[in-house]
Amino acid sequence: MKRNMPGETKVKYKRMSRSKDDFLDIQFEKPPPKFPTKAILLSVVLFVLGSILLVIGSLLMTGYIDAKYGDRTWPVLILGSIMFIPGFYHVRIAYYAYQGYAGYSYDDIPEFE
Template identity: 65%
Template structure:
């Protein structure tokens, strides 16, 4: 038989406070999250993608605008496309890593895929 519970009313829900005699074998520590594991390899890869993508986008933009004379003008668009393909995921994961490091709500190192 269950021990008698006292009813606490809070808003639209009713909460039951268990008496000390009832022990279900759980402790509060097992429901706490362990400290986050920082995926250093993935953050390094994201930083490299972000850096190389930025460089390629700048070079492609300078080639497209004519500030850099291009002997082979047909290579301008591939440089821009490859730069964008590297910049977008790199910037996204670097941003997540930065916000997780700063401790913003909703951002965690768990959102960055690991490469183990």
């Protein structure tokens, strides 16, 4: 098994044929975007948990849940909002990129590794 040496990368190269032009179309081809599985999974989790917390906070605020838990209303609403907003934003981008809408790509979702 061949090991990569330090500084060596796993880049795939294409051989370009020589022509009379200095520039070739293949130089400007953009590689297909990589599907950010972890980032989309995290955004779905944030979206779902944020939605649940917002619903619970709304029920606390309106009084459908017992008033003895009233002191927890604002922290639940704030935490739900903090989780819901970025989760919804990235789930929406992932959905539009999946559907193929113009201007949306998986490259717009930040990926962490």
